[in-house]
Amino acid sequence: xxxxxxxxxxxxxxxxxxxxxxxxxxxxxxxxxxxxxxxxxxxxxxxxxxxxxxxxxxxxxxxxxxxxxxxxxxxxxxxxxxxxxxxxxxxxxxxxxxxxxxxxxxxxxxxxxxxxxxxxxxxxxxxxxxxxxxxxxxxxxxxxxxxxxxxxxxxxxxxxxxxxxxxxxxxxxxxxxxxxxxxxxxxxxxxxxxxxxxxxxxxxxxxxxxx
Amino acid sequence: xxxxxxxxxxxxxxxxxxxxxxxxxxxxxxxxxxxxxxxxxxxxxxxxxxxxxxxxxxxxxxxxxxxxxxxxxxxxxxxxxxxxxxxxxxxxxxxxxxxxxxxxxxxxxxxxxxxxxxxxxxxxxxxxxxxxxxxxxxxxxxxxxxxxxxxxxxxxxxxxxxxxxxxxxxxxxxxxxxxxxxxxxxxxxxxxxxxxxxxxxxxxxxxxxxx
DNA sequence: GTCTATATAGGGATAGAC
DNA sequence: GTCTATCCCTATATAGAC
Numbered sequence: 146x147x148x149x150x151x152x153x154x155x156x157x158x159x160x161x162x163x164x165x166x167x168x169x170x171x172x173x174x175x176x177x178x179x180x181x182x183x184x185x186x187x188x189x190x191x192x193x194x195x196x197x198x199x200x201x202x203x204x205x206x207x208x209x210x211x212x213x214x215x216x217x218x219x220x221x222x223x224x225x226x227x228x229x230x231x232x233x234x235x236x237x238x239x240x241x242x243x244x245x246x247x248x249x250x251x252x253x254x255x256x257x258x259x260x261x262x263x264x265x266x267x268x269x270x271x272x273x274x275x276x277x278x279x280x281x282x283x284x285x286x287x288x289x290x291x292x293x294x295x296x297x298x299x300x301x302x303x304x305x306x307x308x309x310x311x312x313x314x315x316x317x318x319x320x321x322x323x324x325x326x327x328x329x330x331x332x333x334x335x336x337x338x339x340x341x342x343x344x345x346x347x348x349x350x351x352x353x354x355x356x
Numbered sequence: 357x358x359x360x361x362x363x364x365x366x367x368x369x370x371x372x373x374x375x376x377x378x379x380x381x382x383x384x385x386x387x388x389x390x391x392x393x394x395x396x397x398x399x400x401x402x403x404x405x406x407x408x409x410x411x412x413x414x415x416x417x418x419x420x421x422x423x424x425x426x427x428x429x430x431x432x433x434x435x436x437x438x439x440x441x442x443x444x445x446x447x448x449x450x451x452x453x454x455x456x457x458x459x460x461x462x463x464x465x466x467x468x469x470x471x472x473x474x475x476x477x478x479x480x481x482x483x484x485x486x487x488x489x490x491x492x493x494x495x496x497x498x499x500x501x502x503x504x505x506x507x508x509x510x511x512x513x514x515x516x517x518x519x520x521x522x523x524x525x526x527x528x529x530x531x532x533x534x535x536x537x538x539x540x541x542x543x544x545x546x547x548x549x550x551x552x553x554x555x556x557x558x559x560x561x562x563x564x565x566x567x
Numbered sequence: 568g569t570c571t572a573t574a575t576a577g578g579g580a581t582a583g584a585c
Numbered sequence: 586g587t588c589t590a591t592c593c594c595t596a597t598a599t600a601g602a603c
Binding site: 380411412414415418419 | 587588
C-alpha cells in the first residue's frame with residue numbers, strides 16, 4: 146500500500162524523499178512519458194530520448210536494462226490509479242451489482258483520471274504496446290488491471306445490452322475529454338472533473354421521468 | 357459525389373462494377389486495413405502483409421508505389437463518411453449555432469460510424485500515423501477533415517465550456533463503443549446505433565426538468 | 568556513469584529476370 | 586504480375602575503454 150502510493154508522486158515532482166535517487170533516472174522517465182505519449186512507444190527511439198537529455202543511448206542502458214523497462218515502470222504507476230475502483234468492484238457479488246455500482250465507481254474514477262491526465266493519456270495511446278510486457282514477471286504480478294475487468298463487464302451476459310453500451314460510452318466519454326488534450330488543458334482539474342462527472346452521470350443514470 | 361460514393365463500397369464486397377480491377381489490389385487493402393487496425397500502421401511491415409497473402413514484398417510494390425499509399429487510400433474512404441456532417445456544419449453562421457446543431461449532426465454521424473466500424477476504428481487507432489501524408493498532394497486536396505473541424509469547435513471561445521466538454525464527451529462515447537470492439541460485434545448495426553444515439557442524446561441534450 | 572564502437576536484425580525500397 | 590537479390594538505413598542491445 147505504501148509502495149503503491151509512492152508510485153503516485155508526480156514525475157519530477159518536488160518532494161523527493163529518501164536518497165536523492167538518481168535524478169537522471171527520473172529525467173529519463175519524464176522524457177520517456179512525454180515522447181511515448183506524443184509519438185507512441187514503438188515510434189520513440191532510445192536515440193531520441195538520449196538526444197533530448199544530452200546523453201548517449203548507452204547511458205540509458207545503464208539505468209534501464211531494456212527499453213521495455215521504461216514502459217513497465219510507467220505502466221506500474223498507472224496501475225495504482227485503478228486500484229480503488231478495482232477494490233470497490235471486487236467487493237460485490239455479481240456483474241449486475243457491479244453494473245449498478247458503476248455510477249459511483251465512475252464518479253471517483255473520473256477524479257483520478259483527470260488529475261493524472263498525462264499518465265492516463267500515455268496509457269490510452271499505448272495500451273497495445275503493453276503486449277511486449279506479456280512475459281514480464283513484475284508485470285504479471287501487478288496485472289489483472291481495470292481495463293481487463295471492464296472488458297469482462299462489457300461482455301457479461303448478466304447485464305442488459307443497453308446498460309453495457311452506456312458503460313462503454315461513459316468510459317469513452319471520459320477518454321474523449323482527456324484525449325481532446327489541448328482543448329481543455331487550461332481548465333483547472335477540479336473544474337473539469339466536475340463537468341465530466343455531470344456529463345457521464347447523465348449518460349449512465351437513467352433519466353428520472355418521461356422524456 | 358459519384359466518386360465519393362464509390363469509395364464506400366465494402367472492401368472485397370460483392371458488386372464489382374466495371375473492369376474487374378485487380379482483385380489482388382483489393383486483397384492487399386483488405387489485409388492492410390485489418391493489420392493496420394490491429395497493430396497500427398507503423399508496426400505493420402510489408403513482409404507481414406505479403407506473407408499473409410502468400411506473395412512477396414516486391415509484388416506489393418507493383419500495386420502501391422509506397423507503403424504510405426495504402427494508408428492514403430484507406431484514409432480517403434474514411435473521408436467520405438464525414439462529408440454529410442461537414443456540409444451540415446458549414447451551412448451555419450457561427451460556432452454557437454454549430455454547437456447547438458450538434459445533437460442533430462451527431463445523430464446522423466453515429467449511424468455512419470457504427471455502420472463502418474472497422475474503417476472508423478482504423479482511423480482512431482492510426483490518426484497520428486497520418487502525419488506521414490502531410491506532404492501528399494491527393495491528401496491535401498481532400499483534407500480539411502472532420503477531426504480538424506471538431507477540434508476547432510472544442511476550442512472555440514464562443515461556446516460555453518460545459519457545452520464543449522459535453523461535445524468532446526459525446527465523440528468519446530461513440531468512439532468508446534466502437535473501440536470496445538469485441539464486446540458488441542455481435543449486435544446488429546441498427547440496434548447498436550439506436551442505443552448509442554439514445555446515450556449520446558442524454559449526454560448532449562440538457563435534461564428538461566429539475567434533477 | 569557515461570562514452571565509442573560494433574553486432575545483429577529488420578524495416579522500406581529498387582533492379583532486373585522470368 | 587510476381588519473383589530473387591540486394592541496397593541503405595535505423596533500431597535495440599552489448600563490449601569494453603575511461
